Amino acid sequence: MEAKQLIESGSLELYVMGSLPAEEMKQIDELRKTSKEVNDEIHRIESALEEFAFAQSLHPKAELKDEIAARIGFGVELDLDMDNIKTIIVHLRPVMRFAAAAGVVLILGLSVTTVYFVNRYNSTNNELLSLKSEQSVLANQVKHITSESEQLKNEIAVVSNPAHQHILLNGLPISPTSKAIVFWNKEEGNTFINASALPQIAANEQFQLWAIVDGKPVDLGVINKDTSFAEMKQVKNAVAFAITLEPLGGKSVPTMEKMYVLGNV
Amino acid sequence: MTATTAYLAQSKKYTEEFLCSELKSKSKLAFEYLYDNYSPALYGVIFNILHHEEASNDALQEVFVKIWNNFESYDPQRSRLYTWMMNIARNHAIDKLRSKAMKGEHELKRDKDFARNIHATTSQFVDGIGLKKMVDQLEKEQKDIIDLLYFRGFTQSEVAEELSIPLGTVKSRVRLAMNKLRKYFI
Numbered sequence: 001m002e003a004k005q006l007i008e009s010g011s012l013e014l015y016v017m018g019s020l021p022a023e024e025m026k027q028i029d030e031l032r033k034t035s036k037e038v039n040d041e042i043h044r045i046e047s048a049l050e051e052f053a054f055a056q057s058l059h060p061k062a063e064l065k066d067e068i069a070a071r072i073g074f075g076v077e078l079d080l081d082m083d084n085i086k087t088i089i090v091h092l093r094p095v096m097r098f099a100a101a102a103g104v105v106l107i108l109g110l111s112v113t114t115v116y117f118v119n120r121y122n123s124t125n126n127e128l129l130s131l132k133s134e135q136s137v138l139a140n141q142v143k144h145i146t147s148e149s150e151q152l153k154n155e156i157a158v159v160s161n162p163a164h165q166h167i168l169l170n171g172l173p174i175s176p177t178s179k180a181i182v183f184w185n186k187e188e189g190n191t192f193i194n195a196s197a198l199p200q201i202a203a204n205e206q207f208q209l210w211a212i213v214d215g216k217p218v219d220l221g222v223i224n225k226d227t228s229f230a231e232m233k234q235v236k237n238a239v240a241f242a243i244t245l246e247p248l249g250g251k252s253v254p255t256m257e258k259m260y261v262l263g264n265v
Numbered sequence: 266m267t268a269t270t271a272y273l274a275q276s277k278k279y280t281e282e283f284l285c286s287e288l289k290s291k292s293k294l295a296f297e298y299l300y301d302n303y304s305p306a307l308y309g310v311i312f313n314i315l316h317h318e319e320a321s322n323d324a325l326q327e328v329f330v331k332i333w334n335n336f337e338s339y340d341p342q343r344s345r346l347y348t349w350m351m352n353i354a355r356n357h358a359i360d361k362l363r364s365k366a367m368k369g370e371h372e373l374k375r376d377k378d379f380a381r382n383i384h385a386t387t388s389q390f391v392d393g394i395g396l397k398k399m400v401d402q403l404e405k406e407q408k409d410i411i412d413l414l415y416f417r418g419f420t421q422s423e424v425a426e427e428l429s430i431p432l433g434t435v436k437s438r439v440r441l442a443m444n445k446l447r448k449y450f451i
Binding site: 009 | 329348420437
């Protein structure tokens with residue numbers, strides 16, 4: 001077909017509007033490559049239709065632009081006209097919507113987890129403090145028990161030592177129920193006292209142990225109020241032991257009228 | 266108006282070539298320019314086909330998504346950018362119109378109501394600037410042809426069948442109508 005004939009036929013108008021059968025569309029596709037005349041005519045028709053379409057332009061509602069921008073992946077650009085800014089809606093792609101939702105869920109999850117762990121931390125911390133104090137109580141008890149057991153061991157060693165003579169001191173009329181036991185190594189002179197059966201005394205008083213040697217009282221030391229068993233001063237050749245009540249710190253000579261217990265060897 | 270479009274409005278219109286390269290890189294700038302310059306024309310085409318605001322809004326969105334995502338298939342050797350976009354808009358709107366849902370909603374048919382409808386269509390663009398003059402210059406026969414082809418997406422043979430005229434007459438009437446339009450615009 002001659003170019004001029006084709007132009008006059010009206011086929012090119014149909015071509016531009018995509019209304020020709022597929023074969024004819026293809027033919028013109030080929031023809032326009034070689035014929036400048038045809039190609040120029042097609043451009044002119046396109047321009048005319050373009051103008052035609054522009055002439056009947058219709059403005060879509062304003063929100064549509066943001067909606068479309070959101071759909072193809074652009075968020076809303078911040079409007080610089082501050083007076084007109086009321087709400088800024090950030091449109092997200094479906095993927096980003098999912099990400100945002102996931103973010104919110106994650107934050108909620110983390111908040112819950114944080115509260116949970118803060119509570120756990122607090123309770124664990126409290127538990128630790130109470131365990132620490134319990135531990136120190138137990139440590140004191142252990143310390144106490146250890147020293148007590150040491151003392152008992154010593155006491156048992158003294159009591160069970162066959163070298164030690166057991167001398168029972170009985171209560172005198174001033175305190176008939178009082179009792180005490182002296183453990184004495186006759187050869188070495190070592191002396192121990194079990195004073196657990198003596199009565200309660202005032203804070204400014206103390207019991208004092210005496211040995212009778214050659215008819216005279218010999219000071220063997222004051223008995224500590226807190227201890228029921230104690231090692232006293234050494235003595236040899238004693239014939240009797242006695243305990244008197246004396247002012248705190250003891251005296252050099254016993255107060256005879258306040259002798260509580262007495263026992264002969 | 267955003268800073269970007271304000272800048273663009275001041276600057277000279279992008280050449281199609283530059284716009285094409287921007288569109289290929291899918292820049293925000295390209296979208297802004299494309300939308301600001303072409304959406305009214307595309308919307309006009311769509312609305313003239315659908316005559317339904319909500320459907321037209323949906324269609325415009327879908328058309329922009331199509332243009333954006335299928336830009337790689339645009340061949341500058343074959344058609345001008347606008348012609349390519351306009352054909353996408355037309356085809357999409359026509360497909361929508363022909364879909365059952367739209368027919369039910371809109372009751373636009375290709376049968377006996379057709380003549381009345383195409384008349385409504387042509388009168389749509391008399392509101393355009395000086396457009397009435399242009400449309401008035403077209404014979405009724407020419408108007409119908411343009412409407413069927415342009416706004417209905419009829420093929421040449423469908424038009425011939427619809428108007429009960431030979432294929433050749435379709436072409437000559439189109440040629441005549443387009444020549445009048447061209448005289449008016451160019």
